[in-house]
Amino acid sequence: MPNVLLFLADTFSMKILFLVLLLAGLLHAPFALAKEKLVIGCTTKCSFFYTHALKVVAKKLGLSVSIIDLSKETKTKLSHVDGIIIPGGADINPEYYLSEVEQDLQDYTRALNHLVNYTKEGERRDPFEFTLLKKYFSDGALEDLPILGICRGMQMLAVSQGIPLYVDIKTELGIRNRRYIFDRIYLDDENSVLNEIFPIASFWGFKQHHQGIRVSYFEENRARWPPLKITAYSNKGRIAESLEFSERPVLGVQFHPEKDFGVERNAIFSWLLNKARERKEFKEETSHEVAASLIGFVRRND
Numbered sequence: 413m414p415n416v417l418l419f420l421a422d423t424f425s426m427k428i429l430f431l432v433l434l435l436a437g438l439l440h441a442p443f444a445l446a447k448e449k450l451v452i453g454c455t456t457k458c459s460f461f462y463t464h465a466l467k468v469v470a471k472k473l474g475l476s477v478s479i480i481d482l483s484k485e486t487k488t489k490l491s492h493v494d495g496i497i498i499p500g501g502a503d504i505n506p507e508y509y510l511s512e513v514e515q516d517l518q519d520y521t522r523a524l525n526h527l528v529n530y531t532k533e534g535e536r537r538d539p540f541e542f543t544l545l546k547k548y549f550s551d552g553a554l555e556d557l558p559i560l561g562i563c564r565g566m567q568m569l570a571v572s573q574g575i576p577l578y579v580d581i582k583t584e585l586g587i588r589n590r591r592y593i594f595d596r597i598y599l600d601d602e603n604s605v606l607n608e609i610f611p612i613a614s615f616w617g618f619k620q621h622h623q624g625i626r627v628s629y630f631e632e633n634r635a636r637w638p639p640l641k642i643t644a645y646s647n648k649g650r651i652a653e654s655l656e657f658s659e660r661p662v663l664g665v666q667f668h669p670e671k672d673f674g675v676e677r678n679a680i681f682s683w684l685l686n687k688a689r690e691r692k693e694f695k696e697e698t699s700h701e702v703a704a705s706l707i708g709f710v711r712r713n714d
Contacts, residue, residue, distance in 0.1 A: 595647060606643050611675070
């Protein structure tokens with residue numbers, strides 16, 4: 413600190429240094445809180461279960477979180493948040509993926525249009541989340557920004573890649589729609605994120621959905637999506653329970669870990685927060701290095 417104060421004695425140098433520190437985000441470093449604070453953006457207002465899960469798990473990790481609604485904070489750039497959650501919710505309009513599939517599947521899906529539960533929530537969230545994900549996957553600067561999609565969130569991750577959904581599980585698969593029940597979920601890939609973060613090979617997940625990734629279509633056309641893989645299933649492989657992206661820290665789960673109070677909640681939300689912390693710390697390290705280089709340059713040329 414004495415060296416910094418001595419350096420600040422020169423008015424011109426002081427302006428340069430303050431500018432450097434502002435750009436690098438270092439001006440507040442001396443007043444840093446004991447707990448590292450992460451900013452998590454939800455693509456809609458996250459309900460109590462999500463915010464509670466984030467805060468409880470963050471506390472266990474020695475972190476604190478600020479949770480914002482990205483659909484309201486329209487001036488907040490994705491690069492300014494440390495992680496993103498796409499929570500569960502309304503059905504997704506099939507038109508967001510039908511242009512990516514063959515005509516026969518388009519016709520078949522539109523014939524089941526009466527089974528889609530169209531809502532105001534869906535009308536609001538569909539275009540916002542679809543556009544956000546298109547921007548995310550096309551922006552190399554965001555490649556280390558973690559995203560967690562839950563239930564509808566996992567489905568929207570799939571839809572953003574052109575993967576179609578079952579319109580209604582009961583109608584198409586002949587099994588009960590998965591509303592307010594627990595399914596036994598089996599991990600299917602030893603090299604998956606889920607296998608890494610879960611200490612068990614199977615678990616019970618709480619379910620609230622009647623749509624889901626069209627598993628048979630994904631498996632038949634797997635070559636279209638080399639970075640993607642389904643890593644967990646339920647109901648004898650008919651329902652996809654997780655979707656992972658090999659090139660980015662993106663994880664989708666069909667079950668609801670926020671409504672579990674044990675292993676599932678801790679594992680899934682710890683993954684998101686740890687990835688968010690890694691991203692934040694890397695950005696800060698890079699900022700420090702840039703600031704140090706610029707300060708050295710100013711000193712040499714002052």
